[in-house]
Amino acid sequence: MASNDTDRGRAPRRRSTVRLxxxxxxxxxxxxxxxxxxxxxxxxxxxxxxxxxxxxxxxxxxxxxxxxxxxxxxxxxxxxxxxxxxxxxxxxxxxxxxxxxxxxxxxxxxxxxxxxxxxxxxxxxxxxxxxxxxxxxxxxxxxxxxxxxxxxxxxxxxxxxxxESSFLMYRKDVFEAKGLTMPERPTWQQVADLAAKADGAESGMKGICLRGLPGWGEVMAPLTTVVNTFGGTWFTKDWQAQVNAPAFKEATKFYVDLVREHGEAGAPQAGFAECLGAFQQGKTAMWYDATSAAGILDSADSPVAGKVGYAPAPVVKTDNSGWLYxxxxxxxxxxxxxxxxxxxxxxxxxxxxxxxxxxxxxxxxxxxxxxxxxxxxxxxxxxxGPFAKATEEAIAGADPRDPGVQPRPTLGIQFVDIPEFPDLGTKVSQEIASAIAGRTSVDAALDKSQQLAEKVAAQYRNG
The missing domain is CATH 3.40.190.10 (Periplasmic binding protein-like II)
Known part of the structure; x- marks a missing residue:
């Protein structure tokens, strides 16, 4: 999802990929x-x-x-x-x-x-x-x-x-100065705790950057990986919509609360490019996003070159949670x-x-x-060298046929591989962005989104 991506509307991509x-x-x-x-x-x-x-x-x-x-x-x-x-x-x-x-x-x-x-x-x-x-x-x-x-x-x-896949990027120098240690395989709760401790470590620095920008390949790319590892899914194998089911709701509330409490300024308008800029400019101590960002962060002209550590995508109930694009x-x-x-x-x-x-x-x-x-x-x-192994392992661990804790009706980790998903994902992302902005509650956003997902699911159950 640089893809994701990048990408991808996306956006796949850019996705997750920097657009010049x-x-x-x-x-x-x-x-x-x-x-x-x-x-x-x-x-x-x-x-x-x-x-x-x-x-x-x-x-x-x-x-x-x-x-x-x-x-x-x-x-x-x-x-x-x-x-x-x-x-x-x-x-x-x-x-x-x-x-x-x-x-x-x-x-x-x-x-x-x-x-x-x-x-x-x-x-x-x-x-x-x-x-x-x-x-x-x-x-x-x-x-x-x-x-x-x-x-x-x-x-x-x-x-x-x-x-590309996705992983957690963090400022090694900031963590050292604050006496913080990144676990070898962090959980999302550990990341939330670290974000709270790193918040304010430097002037104007927030604990973490997470996408909030509407788009099926913007906020929905990282959020769906969080949903997967919390035990949620967009649809069950027999096409029952699960967007307001307990696991999906728990993951979304966690994500929204984390970005509202310790995330970047202007989060509802922040996508890959904005988080990249914020991280490079020292405005956030951590960033969860595409592995393709690493080459930019560690390039010779990057202000954070040599200061970045890379950890696997955080998990809860799954062994891996990185996306694949x-x-x-x-x-x-x-x-x-x-x-x-x-x-x-x-x-x-x-x-x-x-x-x-x-x-x-x-x-x-x-x-x-x-x-x-x-x-x-x-x-x-x-x-x-600083990120090659982490990238390779993230991609190798991504399984598009089995990204969660339950069987899925089709391929996809950070998206559902059906023609209707770009429209569905984008509409749901708008509700999520509204919750991040504080204009609606997560419950209301997901209840409305469930109705949209149910219309898509019904086509496949009846087809």
Whole structure:
């Protein structure tokens, strides 16, 4: 959910992924940003080509810069990119793939879309193409990532470009100064106690930052992981809505109380980007969010570089509680260039591409979080040493098929993998944000949300 993400409205993502506002100028001029193929055409000039529709995240823009000199030069396949901001690209991908227009061969999708699109027949399975490419090494893909991109039919519908989970970030220097110790595997109650003790440790510093911004991928991403580990769920296996059930309510009250009592200023408007800024500026002592944030926090130009500790996502009743998100590559079923599209996916998600980024752009910019070998690479570990192991373990421990204490009707950790969830999650998030702002009670917010969830559940029970 950088994804979460990132992400993701999301937001998946950003998700959880930092959006560079400077990129907006690029996407405003698609012809210059996406090259000759910005409109989705073949780009002229004849020869082999594929059309790629993707989100404008920094990692994707790095890919765009490297494609001509490394992929096209080696394969002769020209790649025509159309690059859009996340919300816009999601809408365009949904329209393109649902209509099977065939304009784009490849698109950046997440583990939210992949199983749904695969079930609808919108994606070309990659089991017999990319996954069997002898140079790709499918076994090197982290198991939780493979699982999250596999449909209920067992077919693989996308390959990850980069991935993330969630964990707890904290200021080691502040904890030392206050005589505080972070448990090796903290519980949420321990985190609440630490937040109370760290509150005011420095001038203007609050104990913790937790997202409060409305959005199914903003406040609902971390909150749903809290719900999971408190023993709650959005729906039971037989599609009974549980949004105002005791466990869901207990988790939500805990989250809302924690952020109201010891959380950041302006919490109802704080998403990933706002919490990132608050943590870097010394305004909070802890932050629970996407693992993708770590590379930013420990980058050479970060004011908190070297001062951050990383602990697993806090738990209550489960062994793990981190979310799982990936931006991945899917091939449209209607594409007439599936072989060339598969070659592009194999290159963009391959081990060789990570080496290329490391050598040409720096190891801090490697699209990590998807391969076991990344976390065995000495060059990468020199840069990511403080957080690499914590990230790898968080992703490895995330189970999209079994994230809580009870069976679920479908995939998903920080989201429910059904087409209705973006609308449902966003509406519920607005109620939660209102409770964080003190405009309504948690009970009232969840009772109203239960009615919304019940309407969705009824469609599946009766379908």
């Amino acid at each position: 506002t400077a990129l907006g100028a690029c996407t405003a001029l698609l012809a210059s940003c996406a090259g000759a193929g910005g409109s989705g055409g073949d780009g002229g000039g004849g020869g082999a080509s594929v059309n790629v529709l993707m989100v404008n995240n920094p990692q994707m823009l790095d890919l765009q810069k490297l494609t001509a000199s490394d992929f096209t030069k080696d394969t002769g396949i020209k790649v025509n990119f159309t690059v859009l901001p996340e919300n816009d690209v999601r809408d365009k991908i949904s329209q393109e793939f649902s209509s099977q227009a065939g304009t784009y061969d490849v698109a950046s999708i997440s583990n939210y879309e992949a199983p749904i699109y695969g079930k609808n027949g919108w994606l070309a399975p990659l089991d017999d193409t990319v996954a069997k490419d002898p140079g790709f090494d499918q076994a090197d893909i982290l198991p939780s990532m493979r699982e999250s991109l596999t449909g209920a039919d067992g077919r693989l519908y996308a390959e990850p470009f980069y991935g 990936t931006w991945a590559w899917g091939v449209q079923k209607a594409s007439k260039r599936q072989d060339d599209a598969a070659k592009f996916v194999a290159w963009a998600s391959g081990k060789g591409y990570e080496e290329l980024v490391g050598e040409k752009l720096g190891w801090a910019r490697v699209p990590a979080g998807k391969r076991t070998s990344t976390y065995e690479n000495a060059d990468y570990l020199k840069v990511a």
